[in-house]
Amino acid sequence: MFKTIVWANDGSEPAEKALPLVKELAKEGGATVTIVHVVERVEGIGAVGVPHRADEAQVQAHLKQLASDLSGEGIKASLEIKGDVGTRPAHAVVDVARNVGADLIVAGSRGHTALGGLVVGSVTNRLLHIAPCPVLVVPPTTAAA
């Protein structure tokens, strides 16, 4: 099973949907889990370098808690926060994946459309095109396990 899992997590609900599966896979394979959070910052003139999201501090605190909760369950988990990558979050995730030698990247999709299909978010979509290893995309609702 997977030994080195990178979990792209922006603290959003779609990303969090992966939690049960990440736990399951990590326990099955005794894998290390690196949670990667990319701080997207405003580019251009004025307010440059300011995080896009007003709740950035809460998101980071939440992810730290998440990493320590996973550790509490006996999973080797850590958090990497990438803050200097401008508008290329998928590339930052891939850099971490290469550095840790990931054999799986876990990413969320982006909620359902009115017609019931998934909308794969732009970061996840980019990941699918540049990842050096398999990418597991978790749907917002799971039919069966």
Place this chain on the structure above:
Amino acid sequence: MILIAYDGSADAQSAIEHAGELMSGESATVVTVWEPFVEMMTRVGAGSGLAMADVDFEEIDRTSEAQARERAANGVELAKRAGLDASSVVRARRTSVADAILAEADGIGARAIVVGTRGLTGIRSLLLGSVSHAILQHADRPVIVVPSPEVVHARAAHRR
């Protein structure tokens, strides 16, 4: 149980091998989809100049299905060699190849669907195939997109 979408392409072969390595011991169904002749004609907008009366649809479909069975059997061989507890299933295309694969995933209650990136080589191998893309858009279960070693190599060379 995982469902592996397999079209016999080199990329799909690599995806099976890679998946087996990573998920060794897992039980897997290898699904290969074939296209009924009438659907193919509808899709390509044909009928043009073909003396349809002379065409034995059933014979063509039997051949297509037999070829799909052969491909699926090859996929199972690869999967077994890679360490998966694999069996094969062959399905006729529905409204799309992706739909047939998703229906199969529902049927077996697959834990995840494994797809390759695409069957082409060269620069286009960096892109995601339309079937994989459609599966991702419509799946209500986890989808694992597995790049072949060739694709990984190409990506490393083309990065950024």
